[in-house]
Amino acid sequence: MRDRSLIYLGLLIFLAVVTFPFTYNLAAGSGEMPDLEYPDNETQCVESKEFMRSSHMQLLVDWRESLVRENVRTHKTSDGRTYDISLTNTCLAACHTRKGDFCDRCHDYSGVENPYCWDCHIDPEQTERSAR
Amino acid sequence: MIISRKKFLKLTGISMLAATGERIAESLAGTAPSAGPGSPRALTAKRWAMVIDLQKCAREDGCTACIDACHRTHNVPDIDNRAHEIKWIWKEEFKHAFPSAHNEYQAEHIESLPVLLLCNHCDNPPCVRVCPTQATWKREEDGIVMMDWHRCIGCRYCMAACPYGSRSFNWIDPRNDIAQLNPDFPTRTKGVVEKCTFCDTRLAKGELPACVEACPQDAIFFGDLDDAGSEIRQLLKSEYAIRRKPELGTKPEIYYIV
Ligand code: SF4
Numbered sequence: 001m002r003d004r005s006l007i008y009l010g011l012l013i014f015l016a017v018v019t020f021p022f023t024y025n026l027a028a029g030s031g032e033m034p035d036l037e038y039p040d041n042e043t044q045c046v047e048s049k050e051f052m053r054s055s056h057m058q059l060l061v062d063w064r065e066s067l068v069r070e071n072v073r074t075h076k077t078s079d080g081r082t083y084d085i086s087l088t089n090t091c092l093a094a095c096h097t098r099k100g101d102f103c104d105r106c107h108d109y110s111g112v113e114n115p116y117c118w119d120c121h122i123d124p125e126q127t128e129r130s131a132r
Numbered sequence: 133m134i135i136s137r138k139k140f141l142k143l144t145g146i147s148m149l150a151a152t153g154e155r156i157a158e159s160l161a162g163t164a165p166s167a168g169p170g171s172p173r174a175l176t177a178k179r180w181a182m183v184i185d186l187q188k189c190a191r192e193d194g195c196t197a198c199i200d201a202c203h204r205t206h207n208v209p210d211i212d213n214r215a216h217e218i219k220w221i222w223k224e225e226f227k228h229a230f231p232s233a234h235n236e237y238q239a240e241h242i243e244s245l246p247v248l249l250l251c252n253h254c255d256n257p258p259c260v261r262v263c264p265t266q267a268t269w270k271r272e273e274d275g276i277v278m279m280d281w282h283r284c285i286g287c288r289y290c291m292a293a294c295p296y297g298s299r300s301f302n303w304i305d306p307r308n309d310i311a312q313l314n315p316d317f318p319t320r321t322k323g324v325v326e327k328c329t330f331c332d333t334r335l336a337k338g339e340l341p342a343c344v345e346a347c348p349q350d351a352i353f354f355g356d357l358d359d360a361g362s363e364i365r366q367l368l369k370s371e372y373a374i375r376r377k378p379e380l381g382t383k384p385e386i387y388y389i390v
């Protein structure tokens with residue numbers, strides 16, 4: 001048991017390496033939930049916050065199938081409200097007017113920078129900027 | 133237990149009533165779900181088709197009103213390089229648009245007559261038959277040959293299959309060559325094929341196709357081929373109209389009055 005100190009040192013180094021991602025994020029403060037800007041004019045989303053957080057992609061895929069393939073262009077929420085199906089005109093133009101402070105912040109946080117939706121779907125804020 | 137014939141018939145009747153009663157009550161109360169998608173404003177038809185009057189179209193030399201309107205509406209990029217260009221609707225001389233109607237002694241004003249070209253929304257579309265992902269398909273309710281850019285994998289089989297060159301492939305990111313983005317329509321991305329969609333988005337809002345609306349000469353007619361009373365059916369009845377390469381069996385649905 002002459003190597004006890006060496007073993008402990010080894011264990012300590014091992015632990016430090018294994019937990020590095022967590023300690024690093026803690027130190028950098030990036031482990032915290034992103035601070036999102038919510039729309040000023042709306043208090044309610046198409047579905048509940050919890051649903052949107054976990055399943056907005058499923059909702060968007062359903063919207064896509066509904067509009068493009070079935071020509072059904074409006075969405076009825078579970079509590080009976082109706083929305084036009086449009087990522088640009090409903091989600092962005094009507095509510096999340098600053099995509100960067102909402103969509104992007106959360107996407108960046110969860111490591112899905114620039115989902116390819118935006119390759120085609122337009123951020124209306126950008127068109128305003130390009131028009132100026 | 134022995135049931136008399138009378139009792140059996142009674143029981144059958146009652147259970148059938150019970151089974152259908154709810155539907156009957158629903159329809160009496162007028163709460164039965166209404167058939168068909170889309171908003172009440174939408175323009176609908178059984179078979180959309182287009183008639184183009186070439187003489188009217190040629191009245192104003194070099195007019196591009198329909199092309200500009202279409203390309204602005206659908207965020208079609210204006211790329212200078214012919215190898216990369218994207219077009220939904222464009223003009224070609226008669227002798228190229230209708231090669232089988234060409235002969236070397238034909239009057240020059242016929243040979244060089246500008247012909248407006250776009251997807252023919254064929255009733256028997258070869259592009260649809262070859263698409264491996266069903267990214268392009270014929271909408272059964274009105275015959276429009278649709279595109280789903282989410283699904284297109286850019287294999288370009290459809291481009292090889294289309295005998296009219298109606299499709300363009302995005303070799304480069306189109307966003308850089310769009311002068312003014314229209315937020316009402318998405319752009320496409322590098323690696324997908326695109327073409328005219330008969331303005332399905334505008335039809336759903338109750339608007340005619342952008343080219344029809346923009347034409348200052350009223351040379352483009354759009355309507356239901358299935359409706360004998362429609363304007364295009366009346367035109368086809370009274371005027372001589374031709375289609376591009378009908379002998380291929382694609383059943384193109386753009387008619388040209390020469
Ligand atoms: S013109 Fe070409 S792209 Fe259009 S439906 Fe016919 S084959 Fe398909």
Ligand code: SF4
Nearest residue numbers: 263284285287288290
């Ligand atoms: S390029 Fe796209 S639309 Fe054309 S056949 Fe391939 S997947 Fe289908």
